[in-house]
Amino acid sequence: MSSRKGAKMGDILANEADLLGMVKEYLKFEEFEETVQSFDKECKSKGKLVSKPQGSTLRDSKRDLLSSFDDGDHKVFFDLWAENIPSEVKHTDAEAQSLEFYLHIHFAIYPLRRHPGRHDRAEFEDRISDFKQYLETRGAALSQTTEFLPYYALPFVPNPTIHPSFKDLFQAMQQLQLQLVESDRRITSYARKFNKMQADYHNLIGITAELVDSLEATVSGKMISPEYLQSVCVRLFSSQMRQSVAQSTDFTRPGTASSMLRASIAPHRSKEVPMLPSLDYEKLKKDLIEGSDRLASLLLQALRWRLTRSLPGEQRDTVLQAYISNDLLERYSSKQKPVLYLMRSKNEIVRQYMARLINAFASLAEGRVYLSQIPTLLKLLTEALRREDKDSLTRENVLVALQKLSLRRSQQTAMIADDLIGWLVDELQDSDCLTDYTLEYSAALLMNLCLRTKGKWKCAENAKHVLKVLTDLLGHENHEVRPYVNGALYSILSVPSVRQEAKEMSVEEILRCYSKEQNPDLNRQIEFIIKQLNSEEGPESDDEEEEDDNDEDLMEADLDKEEILQPQPRELSGESLLTTEYLGIMTNMAKVKQKTTPLPQPSMDEPLQRPVTPSSHRTITTLERPLSRQKSEERSLPPSRYNSRPPTRSGSRASTADSMHHSIGRKIDVSTGTIFSHIFVIVQHSNVPSLPSHTDSECGRLSQESELDGPYEELVTKRHFQKEHNGHSAR
Template sequence: MLKKLLSHLENDNCGQFFKCWNELFVEERNKSSDVISLEFNIHLYFVTFPLRKSPPNKEEYRKRIEGLKKLLEDQGGCKYSTDVQLVQYFALPYVAEPEKHPIFRELVQKKWVKNLFENLSSFLANYATNIAETQDVLFQKWMTTYRLQYNELLEKKCRKLQYDYYRIVDIVNEMFNYLEQSNHELGVIHLSSEYMMGMKARFADATANAEQHMHANIALQEMDKKHNGLRKTNTNIKKKNRMIKNESNASVGNLISTIRSASSSLIKLKEEKEKKEVIVDNVIGRLNYTKIGNCLIKSASGRLSCLLLQALRQRITRIPIENAGQVLAVYANNDLLLLKHLKNSVVSVITSQGDNGNDAKEELCRLLNSIASFSSGRNYLLANNQGKELIATLTTALKTKKLQHYAGEHVLATLQKLSIRSSVQKELIKLGMVEWLSLYLGGKLSPTALDYGCALLLNLCLDPSGRSAASRVATIFTTTIANLISDHKLQVCTYINGILFTILGIAQIKARVKEINLVNTVKEKLNNHHCKDDEKQLPIIYKILNGGEF
């Protein structure tokens, strides 16, 4: 396997390499941090392979870098971000010439490739020696788990048999009572009292024998548990076992009444739960959403709109997450906010109101933030023309200061959640949000507004056009970032560090950074040990500011 992997690596055979690799590590949860780190470095090796050719194949590199970008956006970002050393390479898809970049140029050097081959060979050699011991341990664990599950299954079957037995006892007793009553009152069934007494005696003997067998089975199970040392930690199972033993020691009549009451209570609980679910579904489904939308538009600044918007939001926020998705689906199917009407939508009408509609604006923005917190909600908000009209309405309201205090904070949060999609990033950049945020983040803001504002700016800077927009206002942009870095009270370090990391490759920004001597500010903050994020991320930024020397 080692020879195969090294051969595929040397021959740039990415597909065959990862086929063999995944055979070694079938399940993701079995991969250690070392495996994940090595795996990501191998991805980087294959992506940058065309750049190590003579001459470099730029076209092939662009195809492969798109594949890496998709990998990080889909599931790789979360998996590989656990290693701090790997995070710096997440920006590789956004760097035009990595061979000239102070961080990424090592990827095209022979020294880095040699180290990768040595690390892979060493790791696989150690893995081969330890795999036999690991498999033995896993097999023992599997056998223990299998025995526990098998014993649990037997106990469940035993409890089911006991439950069925007591139910049959109940039915037979009712039959005896009915026969006896029919014989005495109606005289239709001619059975002598001696015959009835004999039948009851036989039934009582059979019941006693069955109970003795059940007692013996329970005792054997307990002996097996003690012999094997397999003690259950689940207290609920123990309580149920005790209850079954107590029931079997009681009289047949008491057992039947207990089972009757327990089963009836369970049936009632189930019926009540189903009834509540049906009521909730019926209420949500039967609402007249056209009437609600028209009411919100006609009373755009009134108390009725505030109450309606609050109630609609609480339908999402005060129920379990799995049910919230169903509610959002109903909202989307009925176009709750009339987004298809574009400039005549609920959002456009309410945000255009004056100061007397501030309460309604706040409730609307809270609702938008709640909807944007779900993937299905974001799909609804961006369904019409990729949400361009909605985004334009919200950004205009922010810039013209029509959304104050909490309303503005919730709109920032909404835009930040929507901006995880590249189409929204491009639209916000066109609308001048990079320039606006450069000024906005320099003011006195609440912690929430600052948090979502910085996160939104980071998302916009990930797009090449966002970095171009930042370069056009390099003076204001770098001044704001420098002020945010120097303020040790702020807890938005990871966003600010991310913004710096993405824009330091721009010539205008780099020149301005040198003018304001940002490297000293970064060094001072690094020496103060402000937070864990800074301790991990600032050394990389400091290295870039020093031209790659640290």
């Protein structure tokens, strides 16, 4: 009985501490600084415990873990490890067990690594004794694993620093290299944040230009309605922009101020850009095919860097033209295995870096023309798409390259004939297993193929499955996919048989459910889709249309992210490798890039009806949206709150924090940089509450009643976190 009372009293004290913690957190949030000090003082004097906020506790745990890791304090570290990592993860998760094994190695040899010149033998003996005890207890389960087998001899080696099997553990260069890789990952994250900030800045400039135009109109006697001004303010504040932009305005010259504002975000042309040295392309191609896998990988990396790191304009155009005129990918080769066949290499890094180079080619308009003239290219890419692991960088780069190539009608036709639509629909069905970046490009590729008459009829062959997947995607937490889902739905609903199937599935009710969101662009697009659903017209044939690839370069800012290939000491790489070993004579062929008339851009109110890529669509929506709204008759719009959405059949989507746990599935090294990232992942995962598997929302109910067959998708807790990315890459 007393034990029950004790447990109850403990619960009461815990609840009291939580309540006091909430009070303190609220006071801090409202900036009652003096009250917080008095509150702390009084709680301390009365012996009251005040719990820390969960986020603060998690941050402290991470900081203490990493601090004790750096200091080699194994007792503190493993106390925190036991406290923060759930027992089921420690005992059942293979990656967590592997990480724990390597952590024990780190602490065992820490005295030898801390003072390479003067080893603390006594401390090392104590540490190695603890490690031996671990091997005989918890570590015994891994004794049959080839990866860990050599380390079972570590306690019996007198001087591990000079032993061939263990000397790599003491190489500072290896630690530094892995820490640099981790830094590169963080830099990529910062680059994404910078790109978002720059896009917001451009949007702000566009809105400011509209307001200046309005002021000039009032000077000339034209009235501006309050509704119009309200709509501008709504757009300004819905983007969370609070900055004001001051510009000097000459009201005597209409259009001057707005022109100056728009000109301020126009790209500036560099003067006197130097040309890169010519290369010996015959020697390059020979070494790519006949050289070692490492040499091939380094060359593919260097050739890609020439494209991605050259200055936009004449310098980059000259590099690309040199590649094309010297037939770098051997379009006209009669060899059995031309350069492009490196996509079938047995070496994973070679395949990945070949895919990266193809993606870089596909990012440029002239590059897409060149690639589309290679008969075997699509076969090689679709082979890789179906063969590579779902989370591999090779597969991701192949997918992005195919999406960019789908801007060209000839490539669309070939992809549709190869049943790429069916493959994409199956992939998108389990969208929670895809990174945001892969999801976005998959949806955009599907839409581009669905815009073709042949693509629409291909979807009609399995209309129920296609409609189920697309309507589910409307509720995905990644709102970047919605324009492509809307475009695909609008396109395939022009087919009578698809419309009939959609009516039987109550698709209109599902669409109207999503139109209740306060997102005016989405609502208007849904109205267009519903109108298409209720129309009686058949699909228009596009057989006579001309090639519709726009003359746009799509070179993203982070094409070179997550480089896994790093040069060894004194090993040539990048431009130094090309200019040292492969200098040529007059192989650079300058060519003036022809500018074509830009294609008409789609209205923000209508679903997409022309092929696009995610990068180009983001640019259009960022820069064109403020100007298009100036002429809109609908001047008063409610604020957009994109974070409100009805749940889907599969319920709430797994958050980024949930998905982070999968990253420990990648190869784990003993070295500092890699262990840092894995500690972050496991600690964060252990503090994330599980999400519900389904909801009873109106949209969820409608989706179920529409007989969209298939089980509820399970939340995915083991998934590669990216890149963000979300992640954007030819990487």
